[in-house]
Structures are given as structure tokens and as C-alpha cells.
Amino acid sequence: MSVKTTRIAHLSDLHLLEPNPDGSRSYGFDVRFVSLGRKLDARERMRKVTRALEAAQRAGVDHVVVSGDLTETGTARQFEAVAEVFHDSRIPPSQVTMVPGNHDAYTAPRAWREALDGPLRAYAETSAHGPGAVVERPGFCILPIDVACHQPVTRSSGELSMLEADALERRLRDPAFSRKAVVVVQHHPPNPHRVPAWQWIDGLRGWARMMKLLEQNPEVQVLHGHLHYAVNRMVVNGRDRIFGAPAVVSDKDDAVRVRLYEVRDGVLESAGLIAA
Numbered sequence: 001m002s003v004k005t006t007r008i009a010h011l012s013d014l015h016l017l018e019p020n021p022d023g024s025r026s027y028g029f030d031v032r033f034v035s036l037g038r039k040l041d042a043r044e045r046m047r048k049v050t051r052a053l054e055a056a057q058r059a060g061v062d063h064v065v066v067s068g069d070l071t072e073t074g075t076a077r078q079f080e081a082v083a084e085v086f087h088d089s090r091i092p093p094s095q096v097t098m099v100p101g102n103h104d105a106y107t108a109p110r111a112w113r114e115a116l117d118g119p120l121r122a123y124a125e126t127s128a129h130g131p132g133a134v135v136e137r138p139g140f141c142i143l144p145i146d147v148a149c150h151q152p153v154t155r156s157s158g159e160l161s162m163l164e165a166d167a168l169e170r171r172l173r174d175p176a177f178s179r180k181a182v183v184v185v186q187h188h189p190p191n192p193h194r195v196p197a198w199q200w201i202d203g204l205r206g207w208a209r210m211m212k213l214l215e216q217n218p219e220v221q222v223l224h225g226h227l228h229y230a231v232n233r234m235v236v237n238g239r240d241r242i243f244g245a246p247a248v249v250s251d252k253d254d255a256v257r258v259r260l261y262e263v264r265d266g267v268l269e270s271a272g273l274i275a276a
């Protein structure tokens with residue numbers, strides 16, 4: 001039986017900052033280091049996310065996915081800024097899925113957990129709250145994965161832990177998902193870097209296991225961030241199944257873009273980028 005077409009909006013790499021009344025000079029070294037080349041304007045960054053969410057709503061999306069780097073360094077106040085923007089959008093939390101990125105773990109290993117227990121608690125159930133997390137929606141299900149790990153600001157790697165990978169594998173064996181589009185959301189792309197040294201600095205540990213799962217499960221697609229530009233990739237051959245979104249923080253204030261997908265009969269397809 002044919003299922004109604006549903007739409008997903010994909011935002012990534014918001015890099016929100018806490019508004020700072022003293023201006024950019026009073027942000028710490030870690031923020032200035034990881035934000036090199038980006039203007040330290042907290043309100044402007046929040047405004048871009050607001051515009052992106054408004055564009056998603058105008059496009060009539062059924063769900064919004066945010067694939068990590070919600071904050072610049074993962075402080076409690078930065079997570080409060082994320083909560084403020086999403087609460088103000090009035091998009092029902094049940095229609096929003098967030099996963100953390102490497103930036104969200106720079107300050108503390110438990111920062112994401114504390115955000116889900118604190119300012120982002122309304123979004124916890126539909127976000128990456130632990131291994132095996134699943135969001136079931138009509139026509140598709142989302143498997144949000146936390147690949148963020150605490151590390152110095154000089155690295156930007158991710159890790160697909162054994163716990164996450166084992167739980168994902170068990171989910172993918174569940175026949176309940178066989179008629180739905182299965183959408184894995186994680187921050188890092190599942191592909192390796194071509195240069196091994198760069199893989200250590202910036203890549204995803206455990207990428208081979210994820211790629212094997214994708215080869216074994218042709219109904220699964222991955223939405224990711226981290227690269228800050230749009231990506232369409234095949235797994236081995238056939239249709240594109242790995243999709244990356246541009247960074248909201250990198251877009252100019254007057255040209256914010258949102259990536260859209262359509263889900264029909266168990267398949268997710270790119271529906272382009274819209275201007276916000």
C-alpha cells in the first residue's frame with residue numbers, strides 16, 4: 001500500500017553561543033580557537049537558526065533533524081541558547097530530533113546528558129538519549145546516534161561506540177522497521193578520510209562497522225553534518241544513501257539554507273535546499 005509522502009528538514013552545525021554582554025573579547029580561548037574565521041555574534045547565530053526553522057515550517061515539514069554541533073563548545077549556557085531558539089520556534093518537540101557533535105563535548109563529557117536532563121529535556125525522548133534510541137513517525141523511523149566524545153579542542157574526531165553500534169544492529173534486525181524508511185542521524189560522516197593522519201584528528205572511529213551495516217541494510221540512509229557542506233553519496237552503488245547538510249552557522253545571514261528530504265514508500269530522497 002502506498003504511504004503518504006512526508007518531509008524532513010535537515011539542519012546542522014548551528015554552533016550557538018551564549019549571548020555575551022561584553023562582546024566577543026570576553027569569550028574564552030577555547031571558543032575563539034574553535035570558532036576561528038566565524039564571527040562571535042551570538043544573536044546573529046541564533047537568528048540564523050530561527051530563520052532556518054521558520055523556512056522548515058513554511059515548507060510544511062513533518063520532522064526536523066539537527067545533526068550536531070548545536071553549540072560552539074558545549075557549555076550549559078550555550079545549550080540554554082539552543083533551547084531558547086527551538087522553544088521559541090513553537091515546533092512541537094516530538095517533531096524534532098537532535099544529536100550532539102564534537103563541539104558539544106569540548107567542555108565536559110556529560111554536557112549532552114546534562115542538556116537533555118536540563119534545558120533540552122523537552123527534546124530528550126526524540127533525540128540521541130542513549131544507545132538504541134528510536135523515533136517512530138508515520139512512514140519513517142529515525143535512529144539518532146551520539147558519536148561525540150570529550151577531547152581537546154585541537155581534535156574534532158567522533159566515535160561510534162560498541163554500545164551504540166550493537167544497539168543499532170539490534171534495531172536494524174527488528175522486522176517492525178521493514179516497511180519504513182530507516183534514517184540514521186549522526187554528526188560525523190560514516191566514510192573515512194583519505195589521509196590516515198586526518199582520520200585520527202577529524203574522523204569517525206568505528207566508521208567501518210557503520211559502513212558494513214549500511215552495506216548489509218540497503219533500506220537504511222544516513223543524515224550527517226560536520227563537513228559544513230551538502231553531501232550526496234552512495235554506499236557501494238545504486239541510489240544515494242548518505243546525505244550531509246550545510247552548516248547553518250556558515251551561511252550568510254541573508255542566505256540561510258535548509259536541506260529537505262521526501263520520504264515515500266520506505267525510501268528517503270533529497271528534495272534540495274531551500275533558502276531561509
Ligand SMILES: [Fe+2]
Pocket residue numbers: 013069101103226228247
Ligand atoms: Fe561543525
